[in-house]
Amino acid sequence: MLCAPQTRSALASTRVKAPRPCAARTPETTRARAAGRSATVASTSVDKSKVNKVVLAYSGGLDTSVILKWLQEEYDCEVVTFTADLGQGEELEPARKKAEAAGVKEIFVDDLREEFVRYVSLWSRSAERW
Numbered sequence: 001m002l003c004a005p006q007t008r009s010a011l012a013s014t015r016v017k018a019p020r021p022c023a024a025r026t027p028e029t030t031r032a033r034a035a036g037r038s039a040t041v042a043s044t045s046v047d048k049s050k051v052n053k054v055v056l057a058y059s060g061g062l063d064t065s066v067i068l069k070w071l072q073e074e075y076d077c078e079v080v081t082f083t084a085d086l087g088q089g090e091e092l093e094p095a096r097k098k099a100e101a102a103g104v105k106e107i108f109v110d111d112l113r114e115e116f117v118r119y120v121s122l123w124s125r126s127a128e129r130w
Helices: 008-012 027-034 062-075 089-101 113-129
Strands: 053-057 078-085 107-111
Touching (some): 053 062, 062 078, 089 107
Parallel strands (some): 078 107
């Protein structure tokens, strides 16, 4: 995640500066910042030898295709892809073909159009109340 410069004077600078990375925003880090303390973010580590199979929400786009390959190489595990059909139409078959080309053996594409419409309908009705 990248943050914008903190001060107006930084924006007025004629030099182009790289954005600064932000610490993760979690309830713990937010409370620490509010209290004036610096926050450290604990990272979790996974024993890679214990990971046999990973299910990836896959769109076929650049980001999920990169993470698919990374999971296969870093974890040496089987990757199962799941793609939700929300009405994309023509985009589903290319996603399936990309997953096959990457060596994925289990590819799931579920038609979730009705559920998606129900969710959006409920959401829009609840937004009207506000």
